Amino acid sequence: MPKRTDIQSVLVIGSGPIVIGQAAEFDYSGTQACRVLKAEGLRVILVNSNPATIMTDPEIADATYVEPITPEFVEKIIAKERPDALLPTLGGQTALNTAISMHEQGVLEKYGVELIGANVEAIHKGEDRDLFKGVVEAVREKIGHGESARSVICHTMDDVLKGVDTLGGYPVVVRPSFTMGGAGSGFAHDEEELRRIAGQGLTLSPTTEVLLEESILGWKEYELELMRDKHDNVVVVCSIENFDPMGVHTGDSITVAPAMTLTDREYQRLRDIGIAIIREVGVDTGGCNIQFAIDPEDGRIIVIEMNPRVSRSSALASKATGFPIAKIAARLAVGYTLDEIPNDITEKTPASFEPTLDYVVVKAPRFAFEKFPQADSTLTTTMKSVGEAMAIGRNFTEALQKALRSLEKKGSQFAFTGDPGDKAELLREAVRPTDGRINTVMRAIRAGATPEEVFDATKIDPWFVDQLFLIKEIADELAAAERLHPELLAEAKRHGFSDAQIADIRGLREDVVREVRQALGVRPVYKTVDTCAAEFAAKTPYFYSSYDEETEVAEREKPAVIILGSGPNRIGQGIEFDYSCVHASFALHDAGYETVMVNCNPETVSTDYDTSDRLYFEPLTLEDVLEIVHAEAQAGPIAGVVVQLGGQTPLGLAQALKDNGVPVVGTSPEAIHAAEDRGAFGRVLAEAGLPAPKHGTATTFDGAKAIADEIGYPVLVRPSYVLGGRGMEIVYDETRLEAYIAESTEISHDRPVLVDRFLDDAIEIDVDALYDGHELYLGGVMEHIEEAGIHSGDSACALPPITLGGFDIKRLRASTEAIAKGVGVRGLINIQFAMAGDILYVLEANPRASRTVPFTSKATAVPLAKAAARISLGATIAELRDEGLLPKNGDGGTLPLDAPISVKEAVMPWTRFRDVYGRGVDTILGPEMRSTGEVMGIDAVFGTAYAKSQAGAYGPLPTKGRAFISVANRDKRSMIFPARELVAHGFELMATSGTAEVLKRNGINATVVRKQSEGPGPDGERTIVQLIHDGEVDLIVNTPYGTGGRLDGYDIRTAAVARSVPCLTTVQALAAAVQGIEALGHGGVGVRSLQEHAEHLTAARD
């Protein structure tokens, strides 16, 4: 039953900005789907507001709309493109919700667009708790297995309180309907917690619905990934078992594939239930994932939930098995059946089978609690992790230890030296699931805990607990051995011990252990992920290392380029870097190299086996990379290793790789040092005659104090060699400086603290540029909307810059060239400037691909990362201009006057975090980056582009209604004009007394409202926070008076987050928003594809 012939064009909806619970995995899925559909000859129309994705690359779809994913904008796209079909299952909950809403509004019917890959009824059955319960009951009647947890559906707080009695008391689980990543769900142990969690859940749920459920805390947790075709063929692609038992969101759990502790009978029962559910729900074609809980006492099975779409788990399952779920889902959606689709890896066998694994996969979550010190770090049913690492080994211990070191976070690997602490205390600590609980458990084991004690404290399955004991016993043997003999070393490596761990245990240096190990011939082999446990020959070189006997790396003739990826997503190092790595791979493949990708992030496009010629799914530590280089050197010539594109992770390895004789191409490690080391960089600037803010470096408080005294407060302080402004702070006085130095863990003798003069009121500018040693290509100049002092990753910015003139660009170009030359860049460089008064200060330079490369590339229609990769391997900018990879003439600094304006806006994860008292965390921006993702708005004029960026990030800007304004004294002047504009557009203003006074003096009327701290008035007048909660405020402008939660602003901003009211926290953002509101007021905001923008730009360039 081949492809449908009645569909010629299809609209694919992406998932928008990266947020917690909906991340890069949808770029992976979406990219696969778009490529497949295009290969099938369909016209693919894509909408996704996230510029950092591969899927929004102009060559992936035929028409790529970087526009807000709202029903309003998607309708405009449909009206323009008139697609035959809409595929909504590949863009996460965002795409699904948008599609449902368009269906309900009759838009799809109006334009004759068929929903494919899912039907509305099935989506509702799968996602609506009550309907899904009915599905599970129907399944139980048919096959006699599976049930739902006892539960009640509630629509009001009264329902909720009564519901608890029905279920037999606390604890209960609260789950809001139709939210992504389990947002808003949690465990309530008493009425107070219940009121808080359920209250928020009712608000978050688009249908004001929450489910209360019996507690199944501590049960075993499993997931199955299933696929079904229109012929009712169903396969289970993968089983996943959670190391952390029920109670921790699966996105926050360490998970293992395949399931480790099920007999065939129990596994087949889950399979039968899963298949019956996918049929009962009516998923016609495509994938779904189903979660189960099993009572470890008697095997009672509870079906927790299903997602009738491609998900984070399906991306993980695809990487874990080599079975590309999204790709196959796309084929099924256009009419194929599973048996008609070949298995990519064997090429000979069909996709209508179930992968079998001869290895173990472990996924470990990466958290960012350090960025949100107020947030409660207890893991619950609401997902809080920002990324994940996956590792593959031939056994669980190997995979687990590789996964932990892939997390690339201090303390994530097991440590076996030093005092583990008090056993009882550690066991108590292990009861509460947190980031790193597994390390606490290991310490408890080292402190003498028994397997039973560990199980009682954590409910982690006894088999997993024993595996931890096994690791600990090997550590003991390593410590006790007289010398490192080959059998012992091989055994330790077989269970995943890194050279660094062994070195630590033996009191040796890591490089010494490595030398000994290699001299003894203990080296890893590389096995293939082949979907079939070697039953058939694999055609796809998708490798993982293992300390086993036989390697499967084939010899090759073409020179290889090894590209080091960026590891798990974290705040500050996310999908943008994966984008650059993938581009490098494409460009270098086209240039005749054999590309070899190394990465450990299962969410990404880079770890799709289709992306590079060879894929090594491995940790990005020096040891692991050196072994891969060795294996590839045995296989054929190596042209070089690219470290510039994966962010700080590979960059940090550059010098050590070079010291080990590895050919690092592009910017040399010495040049990297010249940009990253303050002293060296200062010399570069001095030679070029470029000013930097006054600064100094110190390793002690006294040193830092002396510098601050000299340059004057406020100062910007931060540790060196970090990404995402980690630990960066604006310090206003000496007391805080002392506290900062005392608290900072990142500062050591080798890693001093940097103290910079903080430039108040400066305009911050980001530049991305290419340099080949002779010529500079200015990729793009971005002007930040927010002033300097807010991390560039959290700041909105515009490209081309909206207030800089030709002279400024000229200065920027000259400075950029001087720095690129002085540092010795070969490839990409990103420089941050600050324009204060008329002086252009250099803030910092990063000799690598930056976070803004994908944005700049899309805004200017030039593939910067591809060019950078080519330059790294020796191409010149002139050659690339001739080839057509770069424009013939001009660059990102000489964009034509009618070039479109692109605005990047950051997306913050505020809704995800609460403090231990259940209050929201403050939402003010600062020098430490906290955004998880970004969107892009692109249009002919700034106002519209900005309005689009806001619509994409937070929901549409209001065009009328009530605006509340409360600003700090220093902002009061700059607030007046935008406030007047708001009134002119028909807004009714509300303000706190101080701000209202200033407005009145300037002839602007504003209603005075009560501060939260004043409490309700004598006649029950509500405070601003109450008004926000009551939905009576449409726009909030609140600039912070100071930091911390002591002031009113905190309550206002957290209320804004809770109610999803647009909240502007800088006056610059207010000014931009006013332009946006004005643009929206004119109506007729249009949509235009990147391809159209590019055509226009190219024409204008020539």
Next chain:
Amino acid sequence: MTTALTRGAAKAPAVLVLEDGRIFRGRAYGAVGETFGEAVFSTGMTGYQETLTDPSYHRQVVVMTAPHVGNTGVNDEDPESGRIWVSGYVVRDPARVTSSWRSRRTLDEELAAQGVVGISGVDTRALTRHLRERGAMRVGIFSGETLADEAELLARVKDAPQMKGADLSAEVATKEAYVVPAIGAKKFTVAAVDLGIKGMTPHRMAERGIEVHVLPATATAEDVYAVAPDGVFFSNGPGDPATADGPVSVMRAVLERGTPLFGICFGNQILGRALGFGTYKLKYGHRGINQPVQDRTTGKVEVTAHNHGFAVDAPLDTVSETPYGRAEVSHVCLNDNVVEGLRLLDRPAFSVQYHPEAAAGPHDAAYLFDRFTALMEAERA
């Protein structure tokens, strides 16, 4: 939780020797000693208890491609027969403790108690790839006092009997007939010729109201008809179907009389022979629980459990004329187009090469038992 073996007491060295001279070293697992058989690999990730106790594995040394084996221990419900039949067991990472509410003892203990010699800690993937490329072959596992120099061990392996030409059904089948009663109301009587039957097969029939009379492999047509069957069943079993002349002649008698007939695995090969088709040995067989088989009557694909080293040589796309009327290939394996099922068009007889009773494996093909009852019902009507 059972107590972990301390690592100090790690097991004795063991060696695996293939008849082509390739050697793998590891540690003893289960019983210490020596064993011989045909080396085959099984790709199932669950169901080791069912695999070990499946009589079709008689005289085979099974290599598990899944690295972790024994995690759920051994229970009393899941065995497919009264004992472990594999002649040797090869795993990578045996469990040290068990985790299952049904577990009674560890797999290591069970293997040792039943005298099954195994080896752990070998590169099972390398071994599997070797067997895939070179084909199934004879193998020996040696530990303890049986260890000797490599040439000596290889010589012992080469002395072991071959699988081709082996007549093994009688060695594994029941010696005495027995009855598995119908569950609920009895609707049919079936005579099941035991060539190495798995426990789940009569159970699947019993669930459908069938009283199953399990007969020894040596049963004659008279023995079969002595139970007045509504249908006759030929089971799975070990060995080379080319040697199964006895069962083939019994089956011909059944076909003559037109009694509804169903065969599984070895039973499929016997039907093939009874119809005049040949059988042949596959290079490395199908052993696993993830094989895609297409039912050509519906076009649907089922994911199925397989355990066969031999297959029927029948034309895939034409209807064949046989002494019992027209026959066709009803099921094929989509991985390699091996014949997975036969069906007579003019008489009530069919068979499949794979395992609809599952255990271990998916339940997708359970409908075949319904087809069997439907044939019996139609015959009765």
